Amino acid sequence: MKIATWNVNSINIRLAQVQEWLKGNRPDVLCLQEIKCVDEKFPAAPFQELGYQVTIFGQPTYNGVAILSLAAAEDVQRGFPGDDPAAQRRLLAATINGVRVINVYVPNGSEVGSEKYQFKLAWLEQLRRFFDAHCDPTTPLVICGDFNIAPEDRDVHDPALWAGKILCSDAERAALQHVTDWGLVDVFRQHHSDAGLFSWWDYRGGAFPRNHGLRIDHLWATAPLAESCTASWIDKIPRALEKPSDHAPVVAEFAR
């Protein structure tokens, strides 16, 4: 089973790239973030023609997540239980081939200390409470998406430059660790220990050709699923295309 995550920064702008990537990679599951459209404007048919089921949780202009899956998406959950209908749409969960898949677009946080930063930290605390109340670390589960956090300095191209900044601050890293302490393993780091491996490069300043990036897109799995992970990688090819997303797809393969 191959599971992938990709922040596409508008599914409508990126449609052809996502189609091509699905044809070439055929993941069982692709979790999308920042689809930036309402459900009705999501281009579902092109993906259905490729054999994918489409599960959407969109909103106007910002955020929005979706799951494309070859098998049926069961027990679909949109947002945190009890969310206000107007809440930002950043979480979509479904059970696919017996694996609970949780697709997240964690708030960016804007600037350390800002109101949006506080919202990000509170959102991560809510995510931990969601795991405590609704999930079981002894069952196969993966949470993947754009976490907007580089967990360690080896996930940052210039740790001194980024020290204490948004995406790298101690409080963000602690909030992420509090979530993963629930019982989650970073499956990418099971297979790669090197620095310099990134999933996001700013559009500005020629960051991609200089490899000035951060690793902020992740797949974390519970132990019973993580131990079956045979490979994980970041596919930098789409980031080099014309009109790319600023994020690259991240993939994990499981022997199940």
Next chain:
DNA sequence: ATGGTAGATACTCTA
């Protein structure tokens, strides 16, 4: 210290 990019949308228009 600042600005650098990309996207949807507003605006406006049409129905």
